[in-house]
Amino acid sequence: MIETTAVKATPAAKTSQQARRRTLGQRFPGLALYAYLSIVAVFAIAPLILAWSTAFKTRPQVVENPYGLPIPPTLDNLIEAWTTGRFSVYFISSLVIALASVLGMIVLASLAGYGLARMKFWGRRFVIVLLLLGLTIPVTAIILPLYTLMRDLGLLNTYASVVITQVAVGLPFFAFLMRAFFLRLPNALEDAARMDGASELRIYWSVMLPLVRPGILTVALLQFLWSWNNLLLPLVFLTGESVRTLPIGMLLLSGRFTTDYGLLSAAVIILTFPVIVLFLFFQRNFVAGLASGAVKD
């Protein structure tokens, strides 16, 4: 093979060029790969670094030195966003909603996942199909009837409206996720506990649940991420000043101060800081959980 191609393509210039390329590649193995990956990495992180560094710049610094480091750094933007920008209030709202949403999801999804994984019952197939359907219903599409439902229940402008919807919408995905974790546990454990006369609830709570801690962690992290970043539900349900969440606060801020990049960047930091800290600690869980089929919205 090699001989024939060499005979066919005789031009000397071409072969010497090939040789040179080979030596460069041999001298720095993977150089092109690292160059490419670095370009992609810059594309991924440059927008974030831009926002994070601008948050610590004064207004004159933003104009004179838009892409450099903030020297000397200032905390004025963060303080302004936190106090006069009312981001401390929004932060509390977001936190209350996210924690309630996580807690509710852990309880309901683990119960449902346990039932689906370890019990045989009438209508099991129907329940599974019903829940599979829920994986495909986009919450955006049902936002109009959800709004009238929440209004009729008197839940508009309460945290409950957002928390309940976030749990209900995410339930199918997280129930299936917990089901997968419960399916991996051996039957022997359950049988042994049953022989000892433990009730079903006790088997679930004391024997099985402690064994699926990684699953619960995944549920907690992903539900927190989704709830914390969620824009649509608070946008529709929470119109009052006192219940606003961080993404809504940021949306309003961006409408009022379109070009105050220092202040907007400070808002970005407040919103992203908790998520980034969680992500750095639990990178593996986030990556595995999101890659398992959740669509980011």
Next chain:
Amino acid sequence: MTDTLESIPAATRVGDLQHSSSNTPRPSIAQRRRRKVAKRSLVAYAFLGPGLILYLVFVIRPTIELFGMATFDWNGLSPIREFIGFDNFVKLFGDPLFWRAFVNNLLFLSILVTFNVVVGLVTASALARVRRGRLIFQLIFFLPVVQASIVTALVWRWIYAPDGLANAFLSSIGLDGITRGWLGDPSTALAALALAAAWSGFGLSVVIFMAGIQGIDQSLYDAAKVDGANAFQTFTNVTVPQLRPVITVVLLLEMIGGFQTFDIIWATNRGGPINSTEVLATYMFKRGFTDADFGYGAAIAVAFMVIVLIAAVISIVVRERNDD
């Protein structure tokens, strides 16, 4: 503990059943089994109940109600609503703005899907070939994925501003001629926002493709090496064909996500300028909430849901087939 010790001999399952059915002397095996299943079903529904009820009330019920809502002329508030049958749908099919939103939505997700599949695939195979720094690269690629969509929207709006980073970069490489306010120009706004959405999602496709590549039989790569294939040939002749099922899954997931795009457009252009970034979700939101035309908004939502459902069902079928 003490009472479990005492009860071990008595509390066998047979004992329990006999106790509960003392009035009928000898229940048939079928009867006994049915009773056992009934009891188990009751327990199972006690576990599933709380979540299932919430799901039925706040997801299934609104979904059914949506179809009803679409047959009314209703402002969402007044107690009187007029039944108009399929008029909203007839109006929908003749509404040029709806079709504009639909076409925009397709364009938006084509850019998004192409970028995330191509860049995701190339980046994942590059990542699989390097030894050092794989984790740090993966961490960096994934950072945008965990950002809120509002953050993506605002940071990119700033990058695309007339005095923003995009124009500064283009000027620095001598492309002054094409600088502009990228989101203010109707010919570029949609593509610019699709690229911003791609930025926030490509890290996820890299991770999914990485997992797929690690599952490819190493002997295929060894064989390619023996045959003298270069990196590009190995990519097109081994990696891509082997990953075909994974590519399909990523493609469909991105498509479903792309159809539901709302946040990034609502937080930046809200459909403008001159409808160039209007997509199905923003159009539904405007007609429903902003114009208080709940019936028509619901009709748009029905069309929107049907489209997403079709894509989702295909993706589930494909994934099930891959698993087999």
